[in-house]
Amino acid sequence: MSCVVAVVGATGLVGREMLRTLQLRRFPASRVVALASARSAGSLVPYGDAAIEVRQATPERFAGVDIALFSAGKAAARELAPQAAARGAVVIDNSSAWRMDPEVPLVVPEVNPADGRRRPKGIIANPNCSTIQMVVALKPIHNLARIEHIVVSTYQAASGKGYAAVQELHAQERALVEGRAIEHRVLPGRLAQNLLMDWPAGTGGYSEEELKMVGETRKIMGDERIGVSPTTVRVPVATGHSEALHVRCARPVSAAEAVAALRGAPGVRLDERPYEPGAHPQPVHCVGEDWVYVGRVRDDLAVPGAINLWVVADNLRKGAALNAVQIAELVLGEV
Ligand SMILES: NC(=O)c1ccc[n+]([C@@H]2O[C@H](COP(=O)([O-])OP(=O)(O)OC[C@H]3O[C@@H](n4cnc5c(N)ncnc54)[C@H](OP(=O)(O)O)[C@@H]3O)[C@@H](O)[C@H]2O)c1
Secondary structure, eight states: OOEEEEEETTTSHHHHHHHHHHHHTTOOEEEEEEEEOGGGTTOEEEETTEEEEEEEOOGGGGTTOSEEEEOSOHHHHHHHHHHHHHTTOEEEEOSSSSTTOTTSOBOOTTTOGGGGGOOTTSEEEOOOHHHHHHHHHHHHHHHHHOEEEEEEEEEBOGGGGOHHHHHHHHHHHHHHHTTOOOOOSSSSSOOTTSOBOOSOBOSTTOBHHHHHHHHHHHHHHTOTTOEEEEEOOBOSOSSOEEEEEEEEESSOOOHHHHHHHHTTOTTEEEOOOOOOTTOSOOHHHHTTOOOEEEEEEEEOSSSTTOEEEEEEEOTTIIIIIHHHHHHHHHHHHOO
């Protein structure tokens, strides 16, 4: 079966990665429509060896579209996703606009693929990038012994905030080397050789990003009892999110048992090297890769039966574009 695919936000970091991923996975699209804001109408984006002209995303553009992959931010998703769905497209949205809507499934194909089948609004949500890689790594452990509590600290790349944030990080790095004043517009301060808490305030002293990790993890895992204690941090890395996780289950789980569960788990590439400086999953090695890299699985020193692990993935690929295209493949596979 072939289908018409629209990519909304096609000029952005995630949109471009979506176009690349559709090609790489030989998605059977009979036609690909590239949409963005009025600003980039008429520009070209690469699709395989060809270039497609970008058009302004308007409701009428979705006529005849079967699957619409959205990565155009929350406001555009709120406005245009229902319009696309009303015209018969299955919308797969990367923004946070619809993720916690009870009538919108939130899907990570390695974790809860069946949830995507029930979509009363014609919309499926793609989770937050830091949540996706965490649940891919933790699902095998949840299956093993039901996770009760996760303590997660993230080390999130600038590309998680889009093209402009990456450009700003590079400009800050150049300014630093050249001894010029460091400016910021997209980021909330200096990220070059620094760390930032970079998300709007949520409630209770937590950022919106931290609260997303709590709510989305429970929804994807289908278990409201899971406790998540998050701290999210932006680091001066262009692409590749890293996470340090502490996990406690309903019964004691050893590192050896967790390693056995993670070997060959869907989407996981397990690094079993013993600790040595530099011998661990790293952002630079995951760029352009599909896997969620898991390493440093070890028994906790203070909490008997709890484990710690280190998880790294390409936030633009598995954290966004690949996950969305995998959902599109599930939709296409429905009879
Ligand atoms: N980066 C990540 O790791 C990541 C991970 C998961 C989810 N997401 C989500 O994916 C979305 C895009 O992220 P990004 O990193 O690709 O951002 P980006 O590089 O800043 O690109 C934003 C894209 O959205 C388009 N856009 C903005 N307003 C629009 C509108 N009103 N109508 C149509 N298109 C519009 C832009 O078009 P113009 O070029 O015309 O302005 C551009 O193509 C965001 O919702 C983000 O939260 C990102």
